[in-house]
Amino acid sequence: MTDAPRPTPTIAEALDLATQVNRLSHLLGRPYIRDYAAKTGLSLTEWRVFVRIVQHAGTSAAVIAAESGLTAMTVSRAVGVLRDRGLVAAAPDARDARRTQLTCTPEGQAVFDEAAPHAARTVGAIMSALSAEESALFRVLLERIIAEADRH
Numbered sequence: 001m002t003d004a005p006r007p008t009p010t011i012a013e014a015l016d017l018a019t020q021v022n023r024l025s026h027l028l029g030r031p032y033i034r035d036y037a038a039k040t041g042l043s044l045t046e047w048r049v050f051v052r053i054v055q056h057a058g059t060s061a062a063v064i065a066a067e068s069g070l071t072a073m074t075v076s077r078a079v080g081v082l083r084d085r086g087l088v089a090a091a092p093d094a095r096d097a098r099r100t101q102l103t104c105t106p107e108g109q110a111v112f113d114e115a116a117p118h119a120a121r122t123v124g125a126i127m128s129a130l131s132a133e134e135s136a137l138f139r140v141l142l143e144r145i146i147a148e149a150d151r152h
Helices: 011-035 044-055 061-068 072-084 106-127 132-150
Strands: 088-092 100-104
Touching: 011 044, 011 106, 044 061, 044 072, 044 100, 044 106, 061 072, 061 100, 072 088, 100 106
Parallel strands: none
Antiparallel strands: 088 100
């Protein structure tokens, strides 16, 4: 990797890129909305928070907010819905009393097990537009861009 000067995008290019990233996020969520939102009773945001809890048992709302880019209030509301529905349980963190650990309940696992494979197939189908090498590079570049965005 070189430290060559990077071209500065025009205002139009920068705004177009932001629009494209936002559109991709919406397109990735569209199949969930179409096929599972009514079945699960969860909004797309609640589903995305729920997925983080299932994949990272013991996580906290603050960590989810930091990693997802959602506001703390949005995550808190989603966690409230998930707890009220019995899909997620909360318990005090034994190491830090200020922190609440979130875990998936058996009822939540059943909901996840029904919807998640469809979501994974959809993302796989979308990513099939790229070769294996391109997909790996896309992930690396996406992580780099996210890390840089976190600094701004």
